[in-house]
Amino acid sequence: MSRRDPGPPPGGRSAGGKLLAVLDAFTRERPALTLSELARATGVPLSTAHRLVAELCAWGGLERSADGRYRVGLRVWELGALAPRGLGLREAALPFMEDLYEVTHENVQLAVRQDTEVLFIERFAARDAVPVLTQVGGRFALSATAVGLVLLAHAPAEVQERVLAAPLHRFTEHTVVDPRRLRAVLAEVRRAGCAVSDRQVTVDAVSVAAPVLARGEVVAALSVVVRGSSAAAVRSVTPGVRAAARAISRAVEQAGLTPEVLSAQPAG
Amino acid sequence: MSRRDPGPPPGGRSAGGKLLAVLDAFTRERPALTLSELARATGVPLSTAHRLVAELCAWGGLERSADGRYRVGLRVWELGALAPRGLGLREAALPFMEDLYEVTHENVQLAVRQDTEVLFIERFAARDAVPVLTQVGGRFALSATAVGLVLLAHAPAEVQERVLAAPLHRFTEHTVVDPRRLRAVLAEVRRAGCAVSDRQVTVDAVSVAAPVLARGEVVAALSVVVRGSSAAAVRSVTPGVRAAARAISRAVEQAGLTPEVLSAQPAG
DNA sequence: AGGGTACTTCCGTGTGGCGGAAGCCCGGTC
DNA sequence: GACCGGGCTTCCGCCACACGGAAGTACCCT
Numbered sequence: 039m040s041r042r043d044p045g046p047p048p049g050g051r052s053a054g055g056k057l058l059a060v061l062d063a064f065t066r067e068r069p070a071l072t073l074s075e076l077a078r079a080t081g082v083p084l085s086t087a088h089r090l091v092a093e094l095c096a097w098g099g100l101e102r103s104a105d106g107r108y109r110v111g112l113r114v115w116e117l118g119a120l121a122p123r124g125l126g127l128r129e130a131a132l133p134f135m136e137d138l139y140e141v142t143h144e145n146v147q148l149a150v151r152q153d154t155e156v157l158f159i160e161r162f163a164a165r166d167a168v169p170v171l172t173q174v175g176g177r178f179a180l181s182a183t184a185v186g187l188v189l190l191a192h193a194p195a196e197v198q199e200r201v202l203a204a205p206l207h208r209f210t211e212h213t214v215v216d217p218r219r220l221r222a223v224l225a226e227v228r229r230a231g232c233a234v235s236d237r238q239v240t241v242d243a244v245s246v247a248a249p250v251l252a253r254g255e256v257v258a259a260l261s262v263v264v265r266g267s268s269a270a271a272v273r274s275v276t277p278g279v280r281a282a283a284r285a286i287s288r289a290v291e292q293a294g295l296t297p298e299v300l301s302a303q304p305a306g
Numbered sequence: 307m308s309r310r311d312p313g314p315p316p317g318g319r320s321a322g323g324k325l326l327a328v329l330d331a332f333t334r335e336r337p338a339l340t341l342s343e344l345a346r347a348t349g350v351p352l353s354t355a356h357r358l359v360a361e362l363c364a365w366g367g368l369e370r371s372a373d374g375r376y377r378v379g380l381r382v383w384e385l386g387a388l389a390p391r392g393l394g395l396r397e398a399a400l401p402f403m404e405d406l407y408e409v410t411h412e413n414v415q416l417a418v419r420q421d422t423e424v425l426f427i428e429r430f431a432a433r434d435a436v437p438v439l440t441q442v443g444g445r446f447a448l449s450a451t452a453v454g455l456v457l458l459a460h461a462p463a464e465v466q467e468r469v470l471a472a473p474l475h476r477f478t479e480h481t482v483v484d485p486r487r488l489r490a491v492l493a494e495v496r497r498a499g500c501a502v503s504d505r506q507v508t509v510d511a512v513s514v515a516a517p518v519l520a521r522g523e524v525v526a527a528l529s530v531v532v533r534g535s536s537a538a539a540v541r542s543v544t545p546g547v548r549a550a551a552r553a554i555s556r557a558v559e560q561a562g563l564t565p566e567v568l569s570a571q572p573a574g
Numbered sequence: 575a576g577g578g579t580a581c582t583t584c585c586g587t588g589t590g591g592c593g594g595a596a597g598c599c600c601g602g603t604c
Numbered sequence: 605g606a607c608c609g610g611g612c613t614t615c616c617g618c619c620a621c622a623c624g625g626a627a628g629t630a631c632c633c634t
Contacts, residue, residue, distance in 0.1 A: 322622090341613095
């Protein structure tokens with residue numbers, strides 16, 4: 039290698055690590071890459087990238103279409119289906135989310151926290167519901183959405199501090215960006231047992247979220263997003279969200295999903 | 307290595323390949339493994355497995371809970387969400403599946419073919435619908451389910467031959483296991499444009515499936531499973547399934563998902 | 575034709591993956 | 605409390621195998 043540092047190289051990574059770096063190159067914004075793009079994105083020499091990609095293709099982790107671009111393969115999707123916080127959680131929550139959806143016909147969302155972001159696990163949206171920025175498999179800042187507020191309010195202190203220390207992104211004029219105010223909001227979320235995001239992400243949407251618990255720990259959050267310009271619009275769906283979140287909590291426990299299994303962040 | 311063969315070792319695999327082998331050890335039946343189990347399952351020495359697993363954990367591909375077991379991590383789920391045939395297809399199909407579900411309140415399923423098996427991408431089931439053996443992220447034989455018949459009927463000849471050459475698994479007394487009869491069934495599926503599985507998987511369920519097309523190629527199949535003991539039970543839902551499948555086809559094309567992107571099986 | 579881009583293949587080099595072995599921790603048993 | 609066994613972690617020297625530069629191929633576009 040042309041690098042001279044003996045420590046762990048920042049970009050390159052060792053052996054199998056390169057393989058993972060190739061997978062990391064795929065994002066929602068760039069879900070299809072040519073070999074050269076891949077090599078550039080990962081900083082791996084072309085010939086090496088070529089070999090790694092061939093290996094991943096043979097395994098099913100990547101697929102190549104006739105236009106020469108690579109995409110994430112179905113094998114990865116299939117494997118991901120085994121993640122407890124992915125499909126496991128979803129399976130438990132689905133029936134209740136469906137009920138909520140049928141009753142409201144608004145956006146119904148289920149999300150978990152991953153480090154300092156929300157990750158959306160499931161979402162139903164009627165064709166005529168308010169458009170929202172979130173999508174399944176997509177991430178979002180913790181501080182703006184209702185699900186995010188619930189998850190943040192019950193996150194370890196260390197995580198909260200990290201979020202509060204970093205500058206908070208402003209989406210609309212209603213977005214809370216003052217750390218002091220956010221602290222107050224989080225306290226209120228803990229007291230009330232649910233969170234409201236009033237036009238903090240988009241100016242035409244309000245959302246309510248309630249926590250999903252496993253053995254007393256918050257492991258996910260459920261929300262409904264409705265069109266509206268004030269918290270009043272939210273009042274009618276709040277009981278439904280809270281009830282569904284409780285029902286999901288029960289289903290989660292019944293499915294044998296403990297907070298242990300549903301927490302695990304970095305590990306070693 | 308203690309092996310003496312110079313060719314590609316059957317189990318061990320090379321470098322990054324071992325890493326993928328570790329991931330492969332996780333299945334729906336064994337979604338949580340200890341380090342030792344992992345080492346045994348992959349045939350990799352314990353110390354090597356330890357290193358690989360640490361690498362995967364650091365990346366987020368595996369998570370370790372306090373009981374010492376490893377599970378597939380959320381990072382894999384997130385990546386899998388980028389697979390066109392996974393979430394991409396699902397996103398396009400979801401609204402129409404919801405409609406169908408609301409109208410019928412029966413099992414509504416979306417599946418694709420992966421080599422000689424069906425893989426279920428999405429499924430809705432009311433709490434009181436017929437219990438079925440399939441689950442999202444799970445595989446199944448092509449020859450028995452209605453979705454499988456649709457996918458098999460329009461698969462490349464080479465795939466059909468392989469399926470017909472292998473012994474066909476019998477689930478119930480109605481399962482078609484004679485290759486000659488199956489050929490006839492497939493021809494009828496192609497002619498009719500939809501498939502019926504009459505108690506071929508479980509004795510109390512009948513299902514109808516219709517193909518989802520992209521630029522004229524069959525890329526997925528949609529089905530509804532209803533309780534019933536004869537094909538008559540199916541008649542009432544057939545038009546709905548066919549209409550929804552067509553609607554999904556349109557949505558798939560509109561989403562820019564070409565057959566190219568949705569086909570790609572092995573690649574090199 | 576010529577230059578550019580993208581992909582594929584080859585092969586000598588040396589590095590980092592490999593795995594045996596020893597040590598550690600915990601829980602069960604006598 | 606000593607002993608034992610199973611599972612996990614760490615260490616380290618050897619050498620296979622991954623690495624990537626370079627040359628070759630294919631296919632644009634000018």
